[in-house]
Protein backbone atom coordinates (compact mmCIF):
# COMPACT_ATOMS: atom_id res chain seq x y z
CA UNK A 262 0.00 0.00 0.00
CA UNK A 263 2.79 2.42 0.98
CA UNK A 264 4.66 1.52 -2.21
CA UNK A 265 1.56 2.01 -4.31
CA UNK A 266 1.00 5.42 -2.75
CA UNK A 267 4.60 6.47 -3.39
CA UNK A 268 4.31 5.49 -7.03
CA UNK A 269 1.05 7.35 -7.40
CA UNK A 270 2.43 10.42 -5.64
CA UNK A 271 5.48 10.52 -7.91
CA UNK A 272 3.16 10.18 -10.86
CA UNK A 273 0.99 12.98 -9.55
CA UNK A 274 3.91 15.34 -9.05
CA UNK A 275 4.95 14.69 -12.63
CA UNK A 276 1.54 15.46 -14.05
CA UNK A 277 0.92 18.65 -12.09
CA UNK A 278 4.33 19.94 -13.19
CA UNK A 279 3.14 19.42 -16.78
CA UNK A 280 0.53 22.11 -16.12
CA UNK A 281 -2.75 20.22 -16.18
CA UNK A 282 -5.89 22.36 -16.02
CA UNK A 283 -6.45 23.57 -12.48
CA UNK A 284 -8.04 21.67 -9.65
CA UNK A 285 -8.67 23.46 -6.38
CA UNK A 286 -9.08 21.81 -2.99
CA UNK A 287 -10.37 23.99 -0.15
CA UNK A 288 -10.90 22.99 3.46
CA UNK A 289 -14.50 23.54 4.56
CA UNK A 290 -13.60 23.54 8.27
CA UNK A 291 -11.29 26.08 9.87
CA UNK A 292 -7.93 24.99 11.32
CA UNK A 293 -9.11 24.43 14.89
CA UNK A 294 -11.87 22.10 13.67
CA UNK A 295 -9.51 19.87 11.68
CA UNK A 296 -9.09 17.08 14.20
CA UNK A 297 -8.02 13.44 14.03
CA UNK A 298 -10.72 10.82 14.43
CA UNK A 299 -13.50 12.71 12.63
CA UNK A 300 -14.48 13.19 9.01
CA UNK A 301 -13.18 16.52 7.72
CA UNK A 302 -14.74 17.88 4.52
CA UNK A 303 -12.86 19.52 1.65
CA UNK A 304 -14.38 20.91 -1.54
CA UNK A 305 -12.87 20.13 -4.94
CA UNK A 306 -13.54 22.82 -7.54
CA UNK A 307 -11.93 24.48 -10.56
CA UNK A 308 -12.31 24.47 -14.34
CA UNK A 309 -12.04 20.69 -14.59
CA UNK A 310 -14.95 20.14 -12.22
CA UNK A 311 -17.04 22.86 -13.87
CA UNK A 312 -16.23 21.10 -17.14
CA UNK A 313 -17.85 17.89 -15.88
CA UNK A 314 -14.92 15.97 -14.41
CA UNK A 315 -15.78 13.73 -11.47
CA UNK A 316 -13.58 12.65 -8.60
CA UNK A 317 -12.28 9.15 -9.15
CA UNK A 318 -9.79 8.71 -6.33
CA UNK A 319 -8.75 10.38 -3.09
CA UNK A 320 -5.52 9.44 -1.34
CA UNK A 321 -4.36 10.96 1.91
CA UNK A 322 -0.74 10.75 2.92
CA UNK A 323 0.08 11.20 6.62
CA UNK A 324 3.45 12.86 7.24
CA UNK A 325 3.72 11.33 10.73
CA UNK A 326 4.93 7.72 10.95
CA UNK A 327 2.34 5.31 12.29
CA UNK A 328 -0.65 7.55 11.55
CA UNK A 329 -3.16 6.16 9.08
CA UNK A 330 -5.49 8.32 7.01
CA UNK A 331 -8.32 7.70 4.61
CA UNK A 332 -10.17 9.78 2.07
CA UNK A 333 -13.40 9.28 0.15
CA UNK A 334 -15.88 11.13 -1.99
CA UNK A 335 -18.92 12.24 -0.01
CA UNK A 336 -21.96 10.04 -0.49
CA UNK A 337 -24.27 12.95 -1.29
CA UNK A 338 -22.10 15.74 -2.72
CA UNK A 339 -19.91 14.71 -5.68
CA UNK A 340 -17.55 17.70 -5.24
CA UNK A 341 -16.90 17.10 -1.53
CA UNK A 342 -14.24 14.74 -0.18
CA UNK A 343 -14.08 13.51 3.41
CA UNK A 344 -10.77 12.87 5.13
CA UNK A 345 -10.10 11.06 8.41
CA UNK A 346 -6.84 10.30 10.23
CA UNK A 347 -6.06 8.20 13.28
CA UNK A 348 -3.91 10.82 15.01
CA UNK A 349 -2.28 14.24 14.87
CA UNK A 350 -0.34 14.75 11.61
CA UNK A 351 0.25 16.89 8.56
CA UNK A 352 -1.47 15.52 5.48
CA UNK A 353 -1.10 15.78 1.73
CA UNK A 354 -4.27 15.09 -0.24
CA UNK A 355 -4.05 13.60 -3.72
CA UNK A 356 -7.14 13.89 -5.90
CA UNK A 357 -7.62 12.20 -9.25
CA UNK A 358 -10.49 13.23 -11.51
CA UNK A 359 -11.79 11.81 -14.75
CA UNK A 360 -13.70 13.44 -17.57
CA UNK A 361 -14.57 10.86 -20.22
CA UNK A 362 -11.26 9.22 -21.07
CA UNK A 363 -9.17 12.07 -19.68
CA UNK A 364 -7.55 11.87 -16.25
CA UNK A 365 -6.14 14.73 -14.21
CA UNK A 366 -4.52 14.83 -10.81
CA UNK A 367 -3.43 17.27 -8.17
CA UNK A 368 -1.64 17.27 -4.84
CA UNK A 369 -2.80 19.59 -2.06
CA UNK A 370 -1.60 20.57 1.38
CA UNK A 371 0.03 20.21 3.72
CA UNK A 372 -2.93 20.61 6.05
CA UNK A 373 -2.44 20.26 9.79
CA UNK A 374 -4.62 17.87 11.77
CA UNK A 375 -4.38 18.30 15.52
CA UNK A 376 -6.43 18.18 18.68
CA UNK A 377 -7.59 21.57 19.91
CA UNK A 378 -5.86 23.13 22.91
CA UNK A 379 -6.79 21.28 26.09
CA UNK A 380 -7.97 18.29 24.08
CA UNK A 381 -11.59 19.43 24.30
CA UNK A 382 -13.84 18.62 21.37
CA UNK A 383 -14.81 21.70 19.35
CA UNK A 384 -17.89 22.28 17.27
CA UNK A 385 -16.81 22.17 13.61
CA UNK A 386 -16.64 25.73 12.31
CA UNK A 387 -17.01 26.28 8.58
CA UNK A 388 -14.40 28.42 6.85
CA UNK A 389 -16.02 31.76 6.10
CA UNK A 390 -16.17 32.23 2.35
CA UNK A 391 -16.26 35.95 1.49
CA UNK A 392 -18.29 35.24 -1.67
CA UNK A 393 -20.97 33.44 0.31
CA UNK A 394 -21.14 36.27 2.84
CA UNK A 395 -21.40 38.87 0.05
CA UNK A 396 -24.09 36.78 -1.67
CA UNK A 397 -26.08 36.58 1.53
CA UNK A 398 -25.98 40.37 1.90
CA UNK A 399 -27.12 40.80 -1.71
CA UNK A 400 -29.93 38.28 -1.21
CA UNK A 401 -31.09 40.05 1.93
CA UNK A 402 -30.99 43.41 0.16
CA UNK A 403 -32.62 42.52 -3.17
CA UNK A 404 -34.34 39.15 -3.06
CA UNK A 405 -35.60 38.14 0.36
CA UNK A 406 -38.65 40.41 0.18
CA UNK A 407 -40.11 38.09 -2.47
CA UNK A 408 -38.14 34.87 -1.92
CA UNK A 409 -38.42 33.92 1.72
CA UNK A 410 -37.02 31.64 3.03
CA UNK A 411 -33.92 31.82 0.80
CA UNK A 412 -33.72 28.00 0.80
CA UNK A 413 -36.60 28.04 -1.71
CA UNK A 414 -33.99 29.19 -4.26
CA UNK A 415 -31.29 26.78 -3.06
CA UNK A 416 -28.81 25.79 -5.76
CA UNK A 417 -29.90 28.33 -8.37
CA UNK A 418 -27.07 29.32 -10.71
CA UNK A 419 -25.96 32.78 -11.83
CA UNK A 420 -27.38 31.95 -15.28
CA UNK A 421 -30.78 31.09 -13.80
CA UNK A 422 -30.78 34.26 -11.69
CA UNK A 423 -29.89 36.43 -14.69
CA UNK A 424 -32.47 34.54 -16.73
CA UNK A 425 -35.14 35.40 -14.16
CA UNK A 426 -34.19 39.06 -14.36
CA UNK A 427 -33.40 39.61 -18.03
CA UNK A 428 -34.89 36.62 -19.87
CA UNK A 429 -38.07 36.57 -21.95
CA UNK A 430 -40.14 35.89 -18.83
CA UNK A 431 -38.40 38.62 -16.85
CA UNK A 432 -40.05 39.82 -13.71
CA UNK A 433 -40.27 43.59 -14.02
CA UNK A 434 -40.82 44.04 -10.30
CA UNK A 435 -37.50 42.42 -9.60
CA UNK A 436 -35.59 44.67 -11.97
CA UNK A 437 -37.30 47.66 -10.40
CA UNK A 438 -36.34 46.61 -6.90
CA UNK A 439 -32.71 46.44 -7.93
CA UNK A 440 -32.72 49.65 -9.99
CA UNK A 441 -34.53 51.63 -7.32
CA UNK A 442 -32.00 50.62 -4.73
CA UNK A 443 -28.77 51.30 -6.55
CA UNK A 444 -29.50 52.61 -10.04
CA UNK A 445 -28.44 49.44 -11.86
CA UNK A 446 -31.03 47.73 -14.02
CA UNK A 447 -29.57 44.23 -13.66
CA UNK A 448 -27.16 42.44 -11.41
CA UNK A 449 -23.51 42.62 -12.39
CA UNK A 450 -21.90 39.31 -13.38
CA UNK A 451 -19.94 39.40 -10.13
CA UNK A 452 -23.09 39.94 -8.03
CA UNK A 453 -24.83 37.05 -9.78
CA UNK A 454 -21.88 34.75 -9.00
CA UNK A 455 -21.90 35.79 -5.34
CA UNK A 456 -25.63 35.08 -5.15
CA UNK A 457 -24.96 31.71 -6.75
CA UNK A 458 -22.26 30.94 -4.15
CA UNK A 459 -24.70 31.79 -1.35
CA UNK A 460 -27.57 29.74 -2.78
CA UNK A 461 -25.20 26.80 -3.31
CA UNK A 462 -23.92 26.96 0.25
CA UNK A 463 -27.30 26.23 1.85
Ligand code: HEC
Pocket residue numbers: 400403404405406407408414417421422425432434435438448456
Ligand atom coordinates in the same frame (compact mmCIF):
# COMPACT_ATOMS: atom_id res chain seq x y z
C1 HEC B 1 -40.51 41.76 -6.50
C2 HEC B 1 -40.40 40.38 -6.18
C3 HEC B 1 -39.10 39.66 -6.55
C4 HEC B 1 -37.83 40.03 -6.22
C5 HEC B 1 -37.37 41.26 -5.45
C6 HEC B 1 -36.97 38.98 -6.73
N1 HEC B 1 -37.70 38.03 -7.36
FE1 HEC B 1 -37.01 36.31 -8.18
N2 HEC B 1 -38.86 35.88 -8.86
C7 HEC B 1 -40.00 36.55 -8.48
C8 HEC B 1 -41.17 35.83 -8.99
C9 HEC B 1 -42.63 36.21 -8.77
C10 HEC B 1 -40.66 34.72 -9.70
C11 HEC B 1 -41.46 33.62 -10.42
C12 HEC B 1 -41.99 32.65 -9.40
C13 HEC B 1 -40.89 31.87 -8.69
O1 HEC B 1 -40.18 31.12 -9.35
O2 HEC B 1 -40.68 32.03 -7.46
C14 HEC B 1 -39.19 34.79 -9.59
C15 HEC B 1 -38.33 33.89 -10.16
C16 HEC B 1 -36.99 33.80 -9.86
C17 HEC B 1 -36.11 32.77 -10.37
C18 HEC B 1 -36.47 31.71 -11.43
C19 HEC B 1 -37.26 30.58 -10.89
C20 HEC B 1 -36.39 29.62 -10.11
O3 HEC B 1 -36.80 29.26 -8.99
O4 HEC B 1 -35.32 29.22 -10.57
C21 HEC B 1 -34.90 32.97 -9.80
C22 HEC B 1 -33.64 32.13 -9.99
C23 HEC B 1 -35.02 34.14 -8.95
N3 HEC B 1 -36.31 34.61 -9.02
C24 HEC B 1 -34.00 34.67 -8.19
C25 HEC B 1 -34.07 35.93 -7.60
C26 HEC B 1 -32.92 36.61 -7.01
C27 HEC B 1 -31.53 36.01 -6.88
C28 HEC B 1 -33.37 37.82 -6.60
C29 HEC B 1 -32.56 38.95 -6.00
C30 HEC B 1 -31.54 39.50 -6.87
C31 HEC B 1 -34.80 37.90 -6.91
N4 HEC B 1 -35.15 36.73 -7.52
C32 HEC B 1 -35.60 38.97 -6.58
C33 HEC B 1 -40.09 37.69 -7.74
C34 HEC B 1 -39.01 38.40 -7.26
